[in-house]
Amino acid sequence: MCINKTNRTNPHERISHIGGVQRGKRWKLTEAEAIAAIEADKWRFGVCEQGLIALVIVAAHLGRKYLKTEADGITPDNLLALPECP
Numbered sequence: 001m002c003i004n005k006t007n008r009t010n011p012h013e014r015i016s017h018i019g020g021v022q023r024g025k026r027w028k029l030t031e032a033e034a035i036a037a038i039e040a041d042k043w044r045f046g047v048c049e050q051g052l053i054a055l056v057i058v059a060a061h062l063g064r065k066y067l068k069t070e071a072d073g074i075t076p077d078n079l080l081a082l083p084e085c086p
Contacts, residue, residue: 002085004028015067018045018056019085028085035065047078054078 004017019028029037035058037043045056047069054069056079069078 001082003079003082004085005080014080017085018067018079020045026086031067034067038067047082049078049081 001020003015003019005014006016008014015031017028017030018034019026021027034043034045034056038045038056038058046053047056056067057070058065059068060066067079
């Protein structure tokens with residue numbers, strides 16, 4: 001439902017946190033926590049846009065892991081387009 005962005009201009013280093021609501025409670029994870037949870041098959045995250053859900057996946061650029069959504073034909077990147085988390 002939301003993200004926090006860094007002030008970096010590199011598109012692969014823009015997200016510091018992701019967040020949402022589960023069972024009426026707000027949650028927020030660092031990018032590293034979300035990456036670890038995805039890689040351990042502990043949690044799955046998705047972004048709903050235009051009635052479609054794009055899964056959040058782990059990608060790498062120059063050896064650094066980051067979060068992005070699966071390619072779904074919707075631009076801009078669904079994840080980076082989310083509002084800032086409180």
